[in-house]
């Protein structure tokens with residue numbers, strides 16, 4: 331059966347006028363048979379996502395406490411209820427049952443800790459899918475709602491960072507059987523554990539739901555609908571005149587997504603790659619645009635296709651004489667980071683030195699104990715932490731054939747008097763990373779873009 335799985339992100343389902351666009355897009359192509367939807371995203375630039383309001387509620391008003399302003403628990407509850415009421419009213423759907431159930435879920439839940447967070451986080455997708463399904467039905471489409479808890483989209487027991495379990499694929503195949511013209515609506519982002527408790531995947535996880543369903547059904551294509559014309563060469567919020575990249579390989583999008591392009595989840599392409607299912611990133615606000623096609627191969631016309639930037643990184647520089655000669659030193663060091671739940675990004679190393687690059691957020695409340703554990707277990711000489719770094723990652727499969735592009739990058743920085751703190755060529759030779767101080771990172775990104783990519 332020739333079908334497309336389509337995921338519509340928070341920006342595509344943030345209000346009733348966006349949902350009407352989704353309906354038109356689905357109607358346009360009869361192959362669009364599985365529609366994965368997110369929770370409503372930010373309606374205005376100053377808004378927060380419904381998912382964040384839900385988390386704020388689960389955390390008793392503490393989720394926004396690190397932001398410049400904080401949002402009280404009750405404000406979040408009112409925002410959520412009024413968002414779903416407005417959606418129902420504007421789409422002319424009976425709101426009574428939906429709002430009662432939602433209130434019951436949010437006001438009477440007895441769940442605790444991570445189970446509570448996961449349950450609350452999932453409610454945005456759950457109720458949005460219900461509303462969208464009702465709206466599609468009312469508009470004359472043969473629409474069926476498929477809830478992850480019913481068809482058993484099984485995740486492991488890591489409640490707020492669940493990973494899909496193998497049996498889910500068979501469950502998906504048994505559930506989505508295409509007989510006539512039915513269109514299935516599925517809430518993304520969440521699933522259930524083997525004990526039937528709600529769990530969510532990592533943030534941005536509706537991209538993962540779409541990718542997994544496309545893989546299980548061996549779909550013709552996975553369309554990922556968002557609010558930009560595709561994947562741009564650089565974040566369009568930083569450089570407004572960048573171009574959409576017409577074609578990318580799975581490997582390129584994975585590198586770019588994991589290093590700062592948050593347009594697509596960095597794990598969502600993994601299974602599509604296995605079955606060579608093309609992924610098309612499209613714009614709900616401009617469906618005439620072809621978007622970016624993500625494929626197994628592309629003919630590289632250029633060495634580099636995109637430049638991503640990750641801010642708020644920190645370098646932990648560890649010094650110990652002859653550390654490179656100590657078998658197991660790096661393994662033990664990485665184990666300590668794992669024990670403290672700190673993700674490690676790069677680790678340039680030398681005879682007596684190693685630096686570990688991490689997200690500085692992960693060090694909050696952790697760094698003193700982490701430092702002590704390293705000193706105690708590895709008998710290090712000095713540990714120096716540098717905050718506020720940015721990692722700029724330049725990606726392109728053509729780079730492999732022409733590593734001198736690196737010289738052009740460094741020369742461009744030199745000519746513009748931009749110094750850098752770290753350099754690292756990835757073993758695959760299709761990307762390299764330059765670490766700069768965050769206060770000059772936009773200038774560095776612009777310089778590299780102007781000299782290496784801009785046509």
Ligand SMILES: Nc1ncnc2c1ncn2[C@@H]1O[C@H](COP(=O)(O)OP(=O)(O)O)[C@@H](O)[C@H]1O
Pocket residue numbers: 338339340341342368371534555556557558560561562563564565566567590591592593594
């Ligand atoms: N290189 C890039 N190309 C396109 N969008 C990007 C890029 N880097 C960052 N983005 C941002 O990603 C956003 C889309 O992702 P997201 O907000 O998660 O969408 P959705 O609501 O569809 O899930 C865009 O609006 C854009 O600001």
Ligand SMILES: N[C@@H](CC(=O)OP(=O)(O)O)C(=O)O
Pocket residue numbers: 338339340341368369371379381382454518519532533534535536537
């Ligand atoms: N709503 C969830 C999952 C998701 O994928 O959302 P979005 O499509 O808006 O990125 C989140 O905010 O994390």
